[in-house]
Amino acid sequence: MGRLAPLSEEPNINEEEEATNRSSKGILRSTQTWRNWIKTHLSSLVLFNKRSDFKVLLSVLGCPLFPVSAHSKLPLNEVSSTAQYIIQHFTAATGCRKLEGKVKNIFATGKVIMAMVDEPGPGGASASGTATLSEKGCFVMWQMVPNKWLIELVLGGHKVAAGSDGNVAWRHTPWLGVHAAKGGVRPLRRALQGLDPMAISAVFSPAQYMGEKQISGVDCFVLKLSADQTDLTERSDSTAEMIKHVIFGYFSQRNGLLVYLEDSYLTRIQSPGAYPTYWETTMSTKIEDYRTVEGVMIAHTGQTNVIITRFGDNLKTGAAITRLEETWTIDDLAFNVPGLSMDCFIPPKEVQKDYPKKNFDWRSPRWASRLKTLNSQTKPFLSSSSFSSATTADNENTGRPGPPPIRVALTESFGRGVFATRKIETDSSQAQRVSFCSDECQRQAKGFHDMEMREDWSAYDDYCRSRGLKYPLLVKRLACMVMSRAASANLLDILQPARLSPEMIVEMEEGFGLLRSAFENSNIMGEQMSFLTKQWYIGVLARIRINAFRIELVGAFYDDLLSSLAASIESEAAVGNAVYMLPSFYNHDCDPNAHIIWIENADARLKALRDVDEGEELRICYIDASMDHDARQSFLSQGFGFQCNCLRCLSGD
Numbered sequence: 001m002g003r004l005a006p007l008s009e010e011p012n013i014n015e016e017e018e019a020t021n022r023s024s025k026g027i028l029r030s031t032q033t034w035r036n037w038i039k040t041h042l043s044s045l046v047l048f049n050k051r052s053d054f055k056v057l058l059s060v061l062g063c064p065l066f067p068v069s070a071h072s073k074l075p076l077n078e079v080s081s082t083a084q085y086i087i088q089h090f091t092a093a094t095g096c097r098k099l100e101g102k103v104k105n106i107f108a109t110g111k112v113i114m115a116m117v118d119e120p121g122p123g124g125a126s127a128s129g130t131a132t133l134s135e136k137g138c139f140v141m142w143q144m145v146p147n148k149w150l151i152e153l154v155l156g157g158h159k160v161a162a163g164s165d166g167n168v169a170w171r172h173t174p175w176l177g178v179h180a181a182k183g184g185v186r187p188l189r190r191a192l193q194g195l196d197p198m199a200i201s202a203v204f205s206p207a208q209y210m211g212e213k214q215i216s217g218v219d220c221f222v223l224k225l226s227a228d229q230t231d232l233t234e235r236s237d238s239t240a241e242m243i244k245h246v247i248f249g250y251f252s253q254r255n256g257l258l259v260y261l262e263d264s265y266l267t268r269i270q271s272p273g274a275y276p277t278y279w280e281t282t283m284s285t286k287i288e289d290y291r292t293v294e295g296v297m298i299a300h301t302g303q304t305n306v307i308i309t310r311f312g313d314n315l316k317t318g319a320a321i322t323r324l325e326e327t328w329t330i331d332d333l334a335f336n337v338p339g340l341s342m343d344c345f346i347p348p349k350e351v352q353k354d355y356p357k358k359n360f361d362w363r364s365p366r367w368a369s370r371l372k373t374l375n376s377q378t379k380p381f382l383s384s385s386s387f388s389s390a391t392t393a394d395n396e397n398t399g400r401p402g403p404p405p406i407r408v409a410l411t412e413s414f415g416r417g418v419f420a421t422r423k424i425e426t427d428s429s430q431a432q433r434v435s436f437c438s439d440e441c442q443r444q445a446k447g448f449h450d451m452e453m454r455e456d457w458s459a460y461d462d463y464c465r466s467r468g469l470k471y472p473l474l475v476k477r478l479a480c481m482v483m484s485r486a487a488s489a490n491l492l493d494i495l496q497p498a499r500l501s502p503e504m505i506v507e508m509e510e511g512f513g514l515l516r517s518a519f520e521n522s523n524i525m526g527e528q529m530s531f532l533t534k535q536w537y538i539g540v541l542a543r544i545r546i547n548a549f550r551i552e553l554v555g556a557f558y559d560d561l562l563s564s565l566a567a568s569i570e571s572e573a574a575v576g577n578a579v580y581m582l583p584s585f586y587n588h589d590c591d592p593n594a595h596i597i598w599i600e601n602a603d604a605r606l607k608a609l610r611d612v613d614e615g616e617e618l619r620i621c622y623i624d625a626s627m628d629h630d631a632r633q634s635f636l637s638q639g640f641g642f643q644c645n646c647l648r649c650l651s652g653d
């Protein structure tokens with residue numbers, strides 16, 4: 001896919017070890033020996049170390065990302081856990097509530113002093129932790145609320161830059177060039193060191209309360225956040241597996257301010273045929289000198305200490321420890337600097353095509369105009385049931401009911417969602433059975449059905465069957481629809497794609513090859529096939545993954561939907577899977593106020609489970625709501641790739 005190599009968060013200080021692991025390659029070994037000889041015999045030793053020390057300092061301390069993204073935001077007046085109480089105290093102490101909705105951008109400049117510190121140890125060269133390299137530098141940071149940011153930091157003549165346009169986070173270093181960060185877009189850790197109190201409240205509101213602890217003589221409340229398994233998987237690759245990433249925030253009991261941040265991650269690194277090594281990086285920041293800027297308390301000084309510990313069976317000398325330090329000060333901070341345009345956040349062209357795109361900005365004009373055209377469509381636009389049951393749309397001429405009283409709009413924190421435009425009461429009307437919405441619809445359905453019947457799908461079907469995959473069958477149908485001109489290739493683009501792990505992408509690539517061969521074997525080529533690229537295939541599957549519905553036919557007389565759902569799951573009563581336009585915008589809630597049902601055919605009908613007020617968001621439950629909190633969270637995270645922040649989950653139920 002021409003995907004850029006993901007950004008490594010590890011300093012590259014295990015070059016020697018890598019070379020030993022791969023010593024069968026003679027050239028590598030002799031280069032390494034030569035380099036070692038130079039290192040130990042020539043006076044360039046000091047320079048050589050100094051350069052790699054710079055690399056380590058800038059890689060680790062320059063522009064690290066926070067482990068979790070800031071999308072999980074609660075309305076500030078809702079308090080349902082101790083953590084949220086602590087965050088409320090923090091927002092009141094900093095006065096940041098007054099910035100809510102008013103701040104569009106933040107600008108900060110500051111200075112840093114970074115140092116590499118010798119770790120005193122048994123037989124270590126120095127008796128105490130003395131700095132082997134200490135350099136002064138400065139930085140400038142821009143943030144555009146909510147998730148665009150840019151930082152440039154210069155230290156001893158070396159510059160690193162990093163940024164996020166809300167879709168991709170990237171970093172530029174003189175030694176690696178431009179790289180996209182692995183995983184979703186996350187905030188800059190520096191912004192959370194007391195600089196951006198709004199972001200601090202947003203990231204810490206779903207945190208777990210861990211108790212109290214004294215830090216540097218200050219009694220603190222401790223909140224913990226952990227990167228979830230999906231994020232960790234996204235940040236891993238076949239060589240480096242991110243095992244955990246946790247962060248602790250220490251909030252002063254006396255004044256409510258964030259005074260200490262501790263951030264720790266563990267990575268397992270293993271090249272083929274070599275022993276694994278483990279890297280643990282712990283970064284602790286003391287946050288001080290809060291001063292008011294436009295009435296809001298902002299931290300102006302701090303010290304960050306980093307300890308990188310490398311351990312593993314192959315390190316004969318035991319664990320290797322590297323220590324780094326940074327003292328930072330803020331010189332200037334301003335809100336709403338005029339003239340800051342979106343263009344400042346456009347990433348370097350090398351990462352613009354990073355795939356798949358995450359965290360779509362649904363506010364962009366491109367999507368806004370498509371949202372306007374969304375109507376009350378409830379028929380599937382892609383389904384795996386047979387063509388004759390691809391059915392009906394509400395149609396004035398048929399005398400059936402008009403569009404339901406709902407509209408798609410932006411939610412506070414979950415992207416788009418569906419809202420009631422008037423009060424909806426809990427009775428449902430029964431659909432009439434109609435086979436096709438029009439002659440044209442029937443003609444098109446026949447076109448792609450005939451095409452599907454012509455090809456030899458045995459290899460592709462075997463691939464799906466042996467792995468228990470059903471969504472590739474929907475991609476096959478969509479491909480036939482596009483080729484027979486019943487649908488356009490970008491039909492699903494408007495839907496949110498799932499985040500994909502490298503393993504999923506490999507599996508999808510295999511499926512893509514088989515699908516393409518099935519068409520090629522029946523001499524479909526050229527223009528007709530031009531849309532069928534690997535990127536199209538993976539993009540479509542990524543969207544189907546979180547938007548497809550499993551259709552279960554429910555007898556119209558069933559009133560108790562939850563019991564009918566349970567019954568249909570037990571009896572495996574699904575008749576197929578389908579993707580619908582409007583229903584794809586329903587967000588999830590573990591205590592839903594609505595449910596999708598299918599009566600007799602593949603038309604999706606919405607049933608209100610309780611009275612819904614005008615303006616209230618309609619939410620359905622994507623999973624079995626009777627599971628306990630942890631099971632629900634793990635299903636949603638593994639199956640749909642998000643951490644549920646509904647009120648029921650936040651209350652711990």
Ligand SMILES: C[S@@+](CC[C@H](N)C(=O)[O-])C[C@H]1O[C@@H](n2cnc3c(N)ncnc32)[C@H](O)[C@@H]1O
Pocket residue numbers: 362414415416417495496546547584585586587588589640641642643644645646
């Ligand atoms: C089927 S889509 C729903 C529509 C989506 N909000 C959009 O803008 O297209 C599912 C996605 O919405 C978000 N979402 C839905 N319910 C959520 C919840 N309870 N908590 C957090 N995120 C949620 C997640 O990003 C999830 O992957």
